[in-house]
Amino acid sequence: MNRIVKYLALVAILLLLFTSAAIIPAQDMVELELWYHGGTQEENDETRAQVDRFNAMQDAIHVNFVELAGSLVAGTGYNDAVNAAAVAGDLPCILDLDGPNLYNYAWAGFLAPLDDYMSDELRADILPSLIDQGLYNGKIYAMGQYDSGLALVGRVSLLEEAGVRIPTSIDDAWDLDEFNGVLASLQALDNVEYAIDLKMNYGAGEWYTYAFSPVVQGFGGDLIDKETLSAEGVLNGPEAVAAMEWIRSLFENGYATLTPPDDNEFINGNAAMGFLGHWMATGYYEAFGDDMIVLPVVNFGARQATGMGSWAWSITTQCDNPDAAWAFMEFMLTPEEILSITNVNAAVPGRLSALAMSELFGEGGRMNIFVQQLESGIAIPRPITPGYPAVTSAFFTAMDNIIKGGDIQAELDAAVDKIEQDIADNDGYPIQN
Amino acid sequence: MTRSSRFQSHETVYAWLMSAPALIGLFLFVALPLFGGVYWSFTNKRLISPLPTKYIGLQNYQNLLGLQIIRLQPEIDEATGEAQKDLEGRPVYPRTRTIVRGNPVYEGYREWFTTDVLGGRFVVIARDPTFLRSLINTFTFVLVIVPGQGGLALIMALLVNQRLRGRYVFRTIYFSPVVTSMAVLAIVWTFLYNPDQGLINRFLNAITFGRLQPDWLVSADSALLAIIILSAWQAAGFQMVIFLAGLQGIPQALYEAAQIDGGNTWQQFRHVTIPQLRNTTIFVIISTTILAFRLFTQVDVMTKGGPQDSTVTVIYHAVDTGFRQQKIGYGSAVTVLFFVLVVTIALIQRALLKSDVEVD
Amino acid sequence: MAARIAEEAELKARRKRSRGNSRRSVTLALDYAIMIALAVFFLFPIVFMVVSSFKPEKLIFDDLKTIVWAFIPREVTFENFTSVFRRVPFGRFMFNSTFIVLATVSAGLVINSMVAFALARLRWKGKIIVLSLIITLSIVPLDAIVVPLLVLVNEFPWIDGSIGWLDTLHVQIIPFIADAFSIFLFYQFFIGIPRDFDEAAYIDGASPFAVYRRIIVPLSRPVFATVAILQALFLWSSYLWPLMATRGEDSRPLTVGITSFYGQDVKWAQILAFASMITIPVLILFLLFQKWFVQSVAATGLKG
Secondary structure (H helix, E strand, O other), X not given: OHHHHHHHHHHHHHHHHHHHHOOOOOOOOEXXXXXXXXXXXXXXXXXXXXXXXXXXXOOOEEEEEEEOOOOOOOOHHHHHHHHHHHHHOOOOOEEEEEHHHHHHHHHOOOEOOOOOOOOHHHHHHEOHHHHHHHEEOXXXXXXXXXXXXXXXXXXXXXXXXXXOOXXXXXXXXXXXXXXXXXXXXXXXXXXXXXXXXXXXXHOOXXXXXXXXXXXXXXXXXXXXXXXXXXXXXXXXXXXXXXHHHHHHHHHHOOOOOOOOOOOOOOOOOOEEEEEEEHHHHHHHHHHHHHHEEEEOOOEOOOOEOEOOOOEEEEEEOOOOOHHHHHHHHHHHOOHHHHHHHHHHHOOEEOEHXXXXXXXXXXXXXXXXXXXXXXXXXOEOOOOOOOOHHHHHHHHHHHHHHHHOOOOHHHHHHHHHHHHHHHHHHOOOOOOOO | OOOOHHHHHHXXXXXXXXXXHHHHHHHXXXXXXXXXXXXXXXXXXXOOOOOOOOEOXXXXXXXXXXXXXXXXXXXXXXXXXXXXXXXXXXXXXXXXXXXXXXXXXXXXXXXXXXXXXXXXXXXXXXXXXXXHHHHHHHHHHHHHHHHHHHHHHHHHHHHHXXXXXXXXXXXXXXXXXXXXXXXXXXHHHHHHOOOOOOHHHHHHHHHHOOOOOOOHHHOOOOHHHHHHHHHHHHHHHHHHXXXXXXXXXXXXXXXXHHHHOOOOHHHHHHHHHHHHOHHHHHHHHHHHHHHHHOOOHXXXXXXXXXXXXXXXXXXXXXXXXXXXXXXXXXXHHHHHHHHHHHHHHHHHHHHHHHHHHHHO | OHHHHHHHHHHHHHHHHHHOXXXXXXXXXXXXXXXXXXXXXXXXXXXXXXXXXOOOHHHHHHHOOOOOHXXXXXXXXXXXXXXXXXXXOHXXXXXXXXXXXXXXXXXXXXXXXXXXXXXXXXXXXXXXXXXXXXXXXXXXXXXXXXXXXXXXXXXXXXXOOOEOOXXXXXXXXXXXXXXXXXXXXXXXXXXXXXXXXXXXXXXXXXXXXXXXXXXXXXXXXXXXXXXXXXXXXXXXOOOHHHHHHOOOOOOOOHHXXXXXXXXXXXXXXXXXXXXXXXHHHHHHHHHHHHHHHHHHHHHHOOOO
8 A cells, every 4th residue: 555655646746747847838939828718619610720720821920729618608617717817817818708898807907909900991891889899998909800690580481370570671670569479479389389599598697688688778778877887777777677577578478488408499490489699590590591580689669779799809918929919810800711700600790891792791691680780780789897797797697586586676676786886896997097 | 651752852853744745735725725815805805906905804794794674664645644555455665775775874785585574564684685695595505415415325325235136236326426526417407407398397297297397496496405406416325335334334243132132123223223323423414514515516507596596605605706706805705704604513513413422 | 152142143033034034025125116216316317418428419309308218319329429529638638637636646645644643643742733723624615715726826836937837737736635634534543543553663663654654554544545535536526626727628627628518509419428428437436446445434434
């Protein structure tokens, strides 16, 4: 026993020394670390391929691709790891971040502004929604290759069977009453289990905020006041309450289920419609072909609203070679590379020139609705505030409690209190320079 | 004694030398972080913030424990001067929020719950209702899991301790969840707990003809129960092995002596097995209690503390506030309170169980 | 005398056994019924996991509609497993997990048993304080100190001159080698070994370290085995710490590696395949060693 223990200890120590010595930094080449959130499998493969292409086309810079997968859906796992690195002062050069988190990171001083790097020509060609999303305190801190789209999808055959009008552009979108009628008619069909898949399998998290804050806005409410950044009277006002009542009614009426087992309820035919982000659209199209239709978001009364914002690239202030990092970002932002990723993940291409080249998104393309939504201004960025992490967490927690039976007013009040508390804890998020 | 005092100083040197590696490790990786946490708990330190960290004294602790009860007065009808009644004749009360927000004394407080007793309406307000809820949930979990899982483990140990064919297979089966990672099992069980499509409800549907279809993780009423069942399922096999080892340590002669005295199976269990297992049981109770207080992974993977805080635990709250919500100072205060709590309970438990042994 | 009593007891028991034969078989049947019911309860999630990992993704859900089919792979595919290997470096994760467990456990056995020896069998000042401190520290849950620990290890130097331990294998090993609970278990066992052994050795002029090595360690195999198993189980399933302290695939263990599959498109079949591959080797190990394991725990005599 004694000898075994000693032997094992020796082996362990030797192996430790060996593994730590094995990593020898390369000479003469700028090494950059890049963190990526995982994405869907296809997206992941393509992003890796892009990094490989960049590494192959020149030999001054080498980008090390590090994938940090999250927990379910763009999840907290990735943010946990980024937070851990931020606190440890160990961020990579190039950081992939989900749009609205950038305000918090920028406020905290972890991100380098990109304005000086971006040529006027490039800036003019970027999709305006991406500029809006990347701006904090007058400077751009992150730039994505694409923006996201949130929409309804349906199947022409089922909608026709249900005898409902099929809108074709954002101008003739369903209003609330008509939509309720559509849901009821679809629910009545024999071959569907429920009318709409709301992707509740993603669980309480960013999906709720991304997908359902537009509903709140559509009813005339919002998460926070854009000027004061306060949530009081906004998130717990009567409009937000009405929005929540309507959302909950979908589950109570059996139009939607709280517990879809996976992402495929629409493909399986269990659900007649889907409420989803662009990232599912390709798979749906593959399943149904021309029978699948992307529908504009519903006009809930006060306004038409839909989600936007997606993962974007940023350069951290802990980067020793921001110029090299920008060289990589510039490569990623070429129209060719933008299209190579959006052809895979069906996101809205982030440059107007790329958009013009896209079959999917160009005029008449089957995803064109997403572009219309972004260009017409009905797509609303999630709250632009350094307090975003607290805002989204308060909102999705409240919504989760509400759809699982909590008191609507009390839950929204609690969410407001949490947001206010967070603002107070941070001395009102004073702008740093 | 055979050893001289010169030898004892020699022994002291050896003792310190042999203790040093472990003591250094414990100091660096357990004590130091713990002290760091205590220090931070008196500050407003944040994970990501350009603002300087400030010493704020006991503020974090006050925020955690702040609790008040207020009695609501019914709204007075201005015309009649009487209490307003709703259509069913019940008095109408103002919104708690209006009162809490309207009085600076209650600043930072939120409604925890409201209750109608003693002919009035009382509102319990707290600065952090989630923390108080996490205490209740954690204690509930511990109080159910310790006897429940321990009892199950003992029954299993008794069963597989018999010289029955296949006992090794059964032992392995009961133990199998223990060697599987909780982070993975929690995912699989989330799947099983799906109210409409999960295997568990399919099974319950078949044996109760649809009468029993809990919503499991989706409802605040059943989510903690779901976590408890999973936890007991995962860990009972471990306690079974401990009990099994305890059972095998009981001298066979004691049972034989009991048989001579005419003791039946129950009496043997009562008068031989139970007393002989006392030390094993104490170990199981103490270790399960400590492990149960640490409940985190299942909650993080399956419910994130919801719905309506019904599964939030103290450790979950510490990680959630201290890390996810970035309030390190606050999260550290949760940790410190937790540590004090668990040490106190462990000491009480040890004192009670030990004195019991001595009486015996 | 004792032998005669035992003999009598045996005779009596035998008589009783024949009398209660029919009652015994009823009890036996009942025992088996309970054992099988429990086995179903303990096994169905794992069987479901393993069986489903051989099914195409879509079939997993279709088969959930009937309880029986959920456990029968009517269409067997290895695609989920090949996808897992294609998508993540499973071998690397497996190596990391195994290495972390082996290194931590083996180093831990040495240093924790040494301090326990000093506490249990040597006379020195400060012993009581050290012992009570260790018992107190055994209650600190790792989850409660992760954030300060993270900040701390990030400041530590390493032998190659770099600062900060994050994203390495040793950050998952060194902090967990010294373990208060293991020390406690060793202590309890060592204190029960009769003093005569070491007294004799001391008279022959042995040093305390020699006594530890030549007398105590050989007598203490069961407790070494028990501590090794307990520590290995704990380390094998650790989750929060590696999630926070590592990022790249090079140093992540299996439990965090699986999170690569919780991306935007959840492929349950692959998750279940990965989970099965983590679980089954350990189950086989336990099946092989379980008799020995139980005996070790029994000999350790775990008590509070």
